[in-house]
Amino acid sequence: MLAAAQRLRRSTDFAAAVRGGRRAGRGAVVVHLTVPVTADPTTSTSPKPARDTGAEQASVPARAGFVVSKAVGNAVVRNKVRRRLRALVRERLAALPTGSTLVVRALPAAAEASYPRLAADLDAAVAVARSPRERRSR
Template identity: 85%
Template sequence: MLAAAQRLRRSTDFAAAVRGGRRAGRGAVVVHLTMPVTADPSTPTSPEPVRDNSAEQLSVPSRAGFVVSKAVGNAVTRNRVRRRLRALVRERLIDLPPGSTLVVRALPAAAQASYSRLATDLDAALAVARSPRERRPR
């Protein structure tokens, strides 16, 4: 089980991660990853008064949410897939930068996938989502 502070619960959080995050699909899962922007400390970011909130920024945990639709299977199958994905993500959340938001969407193939296959697909998708974007020539 993920800690309450590590779970996405509001639909607006899910929507922000899906719309604004990097998407990568591998095998049975699709991940949407939003990582915090590391700002240059020499440039001011806003006209707000300067507060020392470095402790707040360091304590912001990475958060994760799961989307397992009815296309995956019946309620028993969906819950089994969600439990497996939750256990896999719990192990990998510490590797993400603080403040990251991760949404894992299970595809119908996840219903028949083994735990090790889900782990492999999740690792591959996270690696692609975390890699810097390549500039494509036009």
């Protein structure tokens, strides 16, 4: 189980992560990752020291939420998939930047996916979501 401070529970938090985050899908999961923008202390015009903003952000842990729809399967299958994803995310949440929000959406393929395959899909999706966006020239 994730700690209470690490769980997303409000629909507004889920909606903000889905709307404002980077989306990446791999295999059986789709992740939406929102990483807070850290302020550069050299460009700050406020008279407050830069260490105050860092201390405030350090106190906010990375949070995660899960979406497993009825398309995945019946209640038994959905809960099994949710438990597996929760265990996988618990191991990886500390590696995310503080203040990050991660929403993991299970696709119907997650019902038949093995634990190692879910882990590989989750790792690949998070890696893509964390990578900087490439600019495409048209």
